Amino acid sequence: MGKDSIKLISNNKKAYHDYFVDETFEAGIELFGTEVKSIRQGHCSIKESFIQASKGELFVEGMHINPYEKGNIFNKDPLRTRKLLMHRSEINRLMGKSQEKGYTLIPLEVYFKGPRVKVKVGLCRGKKLYDKRDDMAKKEQRRELEREFKNASIRV
Numbered sequence: 001m002g003k004d005s006i007k008l009i010s011n012n013k014k015a016y017h018d019y020f021v022d023e024t025f026e027a028g029i030e031l032f033g034t035e036v037k038s039i040r041q042g043h044c045s046i047k048e049s050f051i052q053a054s055k056g057e058l059f060v061e062g063m064h065i066n067p068y069e070k071g072n073i074f075n076k077d078p079l080r081t082r083k084l085l086m087h088r089s090e091i092n093r094l095m096g097k098s099q100e101k102g103y104t105l106i107p108l109e110v111y112f113k114g115p116r117v118k119v120k121v122g123l124c125r126g127k128k129l130y131d132k133r134d135d136m137a138k139k140e141q142r143r144e145l146e147r148e149f150k151n152a153s154i155r156v
Contacts, residue, residue, distance in 0.1 A: 007112040010044045015106045017132065019124035024108065025094065027119050028085035029060065034068040039117055041068075044110050051084065051105035051121060053095045058084040060107055060119065084119060097123055 015021070031039070038044070043066035052059050060082045086094075098105050102125050109120040127135075 004114060005112075008109060009039055009042060009112065009117075010046050010110045012046045012049075012106065012108050014047055015108055015122060015124065017127075017135070019104070019106060019122070019126055020131075021106075021108065021122040021124050022103075023123040025086065025090060025121045025123070026113075027058070027090075027121050029110075029117055029119050030083040030085060031065075031117060035065050036117060038065050038068040039110070040112075046107045046110055049107050051107060053091075053098060053105070056088075056091065056095075058086065058091055058094065058105070058121075060084060063107065063110075084121070086121075094121070094123065102126060 045064040046060075046062075049060055049062035049064075052061050062079060063082060064079055094105060097103050104124055104126070106122050106124050107119050108122045111118055111120070
């Protein structure tokens with residue numbers, strides 16, 4: 001495993017369905033040892049999580065990390081609020097953008113980059129119902145085309 005190798009732990013597919021992702025940022029996350037061990041085993045979920053800004057800092061709310069099996073008294077609350085680690089200029093920019101109407105901050109992925117746990121943060125706008133229907137129709141058309149192309153290449 002190299003210095004910059006990336007190992008995906010959890011991704012938030014629901015976020016891509018419910019939101020338009022305008023920009024993405026990489027952030028570190030403040031964790032305890034047993035939480036990192038649990039994430040290494042793949043026990044992390046960001047389905048219902050969101051990012052909240054307060055006092056000039058960003059925090060992940062609702063991120064679920066299962067307690068480490070051998071952690072006993074060192075285990076923390078699985079749903080506790082966790083601080084994101086970013087440069088001050090990025091935090092200020094994201095806080096300003098999230099104050100605008102319709103924008104929200106959503107964690108899109110949790111992954112290991114070398115030995116460190118990173119979170120991919122998305123600056124997102126909410127989709128309307130008709131946007132979701134359009135996306136589903138486009139995805140279905142693309143699947144049909146791929147299916148036809150695959151069948152055509154098999155016959156030849």
